[in-house]
Amino acid sequence: MQTAIEVEGLSKRYRLGQNLGGYKTLRETLMSRRRRDAADEAHLWALRDVGFSVPQDQALGLIGPNGAGKTTLLKILARITQPTTGISRTRGRAGALLDVGTGFHPELTGRENIYLNAAILGMSRREVRRRFDEIVDFAGLERFLDTPLKRYSWGMYLRLAFAVAAHVEPDIVIVDEVLAIGDARFRAKCLEKMSEFGQEGRTVVFVSHDLGSITQLCRRAIWLDHGQIQADGPSEEIVRRYVRDSVGDVPRADFTPDPSRRVQVLAAEVADGSGVAIDHPERGQPLTLRVRFVVREPLPVVAIGFTLQDHRGIRVLDEVWGEHGSDMLAIDDAPTEIEAEIVVPPILPAGSYLVGVTIGSSYDLFLEQEVLHFRVWPRADDPADSLERDRVVQPPVTWHVGRAGIR
Numbered sequence: 001m002q003t004a005i006e007v008e009g010l011s012k013r014y015r016l017g018q019n020l021g022g023y024k025t026l027r028e029t030l031m032s033r034r035r036r037d038a039a040d041e042a043h044l045w046a047l048r049d050v051g052f053s054v055p056q057d058q059a060l061g062l063i064g065p066n067g068a069g070k071t072t073l074l075k076i077l078a079r080i081t082q083p084t085t086g087i088s089r090t091r092g093r094a095g096a097l098l099d100v101g102t103g104f105h106p107e108l109t110g111r112e113n114i115y116l117n118a119a120i121l122g123m124s125r126r127e128v129r130r131r132f133d134e135i136v137d138f139a140g141l142e143r144f145l146d147t148p149l150k151r152y153s154w155g156m157y158l159r160l161a162f163a164v165a166a167h168v169e170p171d172i173v174i175v176d177e178v179l180a181i182g183d184a185r186f187r188a189k190c191l192e193k194m195s196e197f198g199q200e201g202r203t204v205v206f207v208s209h210d211l212g213s214i215t216q217l218c219r220r221a222i223w224l225d226h227g228q229i230q231a232d233g234p235s236e237e238i239v240r241r242y243v244r245d246s247v248g249d250v251p252r253a254d255f256t257p258d259p260s261r262r263v264q265v266l267a268a269e270v271a272d273g274s275g276v277a278i279d280h281p282e283r284g285q286p287l288t289l290r291v292r293f294v295v296r297e298p299l300p301v302v303a304i305g306f307t308l309q310d311h312r313g314i315r316v317l318d319e320v321w322g323e324h325g326s327d328m329l330a331i332d333d334a335p336t337e338i339e340a341e342i343v344v345p346p347i348l349p350a351g352s353y354l355v356g357v358t359i360g361s362s363y364d365l366f367l368e369q370e371v372l373h374f375r376v377w378p379r380a381d382d383p384a385d386s387l388e389r390d391r392v393v394q395p396p397v398t399w400h401v402g403r404a405g406i407r
Contacts, residue, residue: 211313
């Protein structure tokens with residue numbers, strides 16, 4: 001089988017603290033050289049010695065925490081970013097959906113943006129005319145075709161961007177996490193479309209925090225962390241290892257403040273049903289998932305979402321607060337810290353779990369992040385094989401067993 005993607009010894013280094021904008025005087029240039037001679041400049045290796053190959057018609061999933069190097073790798077594969085060292089080869093036409101909305105103009109209508117974005121992605125005008133109705137039908141935005149894009153919600157923006165990219169007919173499809181906000185039916189439609197790519201003999205490279213989508217779409221997965229490959233193999237096995245091995249001793253995480261980010265998670269933890277932090281949550285008790293985040297600029301509407309995935313990547317929980325009705329949060333006095341929590345009833349089986357948080361609105365996605373890994377421990381009276389039973393939930397149940405007709 002022909003190889004579609006080959007990566008050998010791939011590394012990408014970014015220089016920290018360097019001002020890349022504007023011009024330097026001769027004095028500034030000489031001084032910066034002296035400083036380099038005196039001490040090494042700080043660098044960040046986003047990727048270190050990454051190597052793998054992907055056969056034609058295979059779907060490959062990339063998983064890992066935020067900052068693991070996944071998006072950097074996709075940008076190199078899509079020839080948007082040059083590697084520092086190593087080789088990246090792709091055979092065939094590659095279509096990438098990385099930064100949603102790249103190549104769109106807010107003042108142009110949806111119709112005009114379809115032609116504009118498709119041209120940027122390499123489609124001729126004749127090809128766009130031939131596929132135009134399919135693109136519009138996939139996006140489901142017929143009523144808004146002649147509306148300027150600046151009046152689209154973020155979800156509508158996402159639909160149009162994915163619809164155009166999905167109809168470019170590339171040999172290699174490169175998709176970053178873009179399915180975090182669209183409704184469930186549209187997410188299912190996108191996954192179905194990417195499944196069709198594999199059936200048509202195309203190669204798919206897919207990054208997602210939805211581990212269930214990875215196992216559903218991809219037979220193979222690569223786990224990246226700190227720019228290096230931690231594991232490569234069958235997706236279900238890699239997802240299970242990723243969730244299990246990421247679990248810490250204490251179900252709490254703290255994050256270093258970064259003033260350059262407009263929305264940032266500061267802390268996440270697991271508590272009991274009354275809100276008191278606990279170190280070893282047990283099966284059979286309600287749990288509180290709590291997150292504290294800072295908003296550094298005024299925002300008219302903020303929606304907060306929690307997801308909970310088990311060791312197989314199955315979403316046990318997917319809830320959003322603030323999208324509709326009276327539950328609306330507006331940030332007027334930024335910067336300000338917000339605390340949000342959700343109480344999960346006693347339904348979780350013993351096992352490992354991953355907590356994800358999304359913060360956004362109908363117009364934008366400010367943050368999507370895996371914030372915490374934790375373990376639910378068996379109760380003392382649980383049978384020895386309780387961890388071997390693959391159950392999504394384990395609610396309290398009452399048994400009645402006896403001869404028929406006798407209670």
